[in-house]
Amino acid sequence: MKTTKETEVKDRILDVSRKLFVEKGYTGTSIRDIATEAEVNVAMVNYYFKSKHDLFEMIFEESVNILINKIFGIIRSDLPFYDLLNTWVDSYYDMLSKNSQLPIFVLNEIHQNPGHLLEFINRRNPSMLFGVLQNRINKEIEKGTIKEIPVMNLLLSILSLSIFPFVLGGILTLVTGEKSEEYYAALEKHKKFAVQFITDAIKP
Amino acid sequence: MKTTKETEVKDRILDVSRKLFVEKGYTGTSIRDIATEAEVNVAMVNYYFKSKHDLFEMIFEESVNILINKIFGIIRSDLPFYDLLNTWVDSYYDMLSKNSQLPIFVLNEIHQNPGHLLEFINRRNPSMLFGVLQNRINKEIEKGTIKEIPVMNLLLSILSLSIFPFVLGGILTLVTGEKSEEYYAALEKHKKFAVQFITDAIKP
DNA sequence: TTTAGATTTAAACAACTGTTTAATTTCAAG
């Protein structure tokens, strides 16, 4: 059929699920919570999504995609290396400004149920990212544009300086009840700071 | 009475609670889970700890203390500034090597229930840490030992470079099923890298 | 208007949740 009604109900369930799962986690969210807030009968959730777990996986996958898709593209790009770094961090800050709750959500769900999400994580082939970056770094070292540096350290620095401030910020926002303009202004400065940090660390 | 038996049972409940709460979170852990694994009657948990929530708060407070007590002491110390930074990061790496699951646990529980833990967080007076660090930095700038730098940026850099690698590491450990020696060896290198990073960023 | 299929509903299901009860056992002090 695919009428407006179907997608309406389905989308309402998806929207509320997104909000509640990200906020309260898998075990902290009940199907009845979702149904009530979406103004939908409880049975509709199973009707459209089969099970709580299937619905959750949909949201989880979506969240992971938001977090890594853009970055994957940038890492594999042929931008000049320093531009690449700049774009990389820029892209993180951009995405995380709009989705500051996603990192803690994804990290925590993996933490609480590593077994079940292991297969899912491997499907994304995280070592591929590692390899691509390694190749690129080797070329840059050959060209003499950067000094020798272990991939792991560079990767950890970039991820840490880009993601963790938003993990703290997302919590700060929840605790204070509103987006702290101060803090997010400071983060805007911190972005330049982080890029400078990383750039200085790899300059030959 | 305070016989060996009482503390035995009590401690067994505490030990299992610590493990399960940190691993599965508040909502993911049931009193019956705890009782079963501690080989204790369900009622004993409420008998000794009044409620699931009281028990959880005990574990949560304990975890927060592990995460910040030592650091507070170091930040307030009168060590030479560069030594202070070194000791600070060193202390983080030391503590997090033994408790790699704590950061994600604490951050996530705050994330999922900010309202209830707000009072608890304010009790630790996080802005105090901020003030102490600000004063110290001002003095160092006057002395000309470091260049002018916003506290927030310095603080975020230290926290990010120290904590986030272990958040990733804790998950990596869970996913691979054992402590990845490789990764933790890389982290040992990363510690020096981080200190160098930070030192370079504030050198006049 | 009839009809077949999709959608929606209220109700029930068994299992699990945190907590309390009342009865029983344990055990050191008298």
Place this chain on the structure above:
DNA sequence: CTTGAAATTAAACAGTTGTTTAAATCTAAA
């Protein structure tokens, strides 16, 4: 040995959980 408080137990409590059922409603095509 008796006693009284502390410790432990099995059972029950009311409420919630994810999921399923069977009946009712809606809707577009014949």
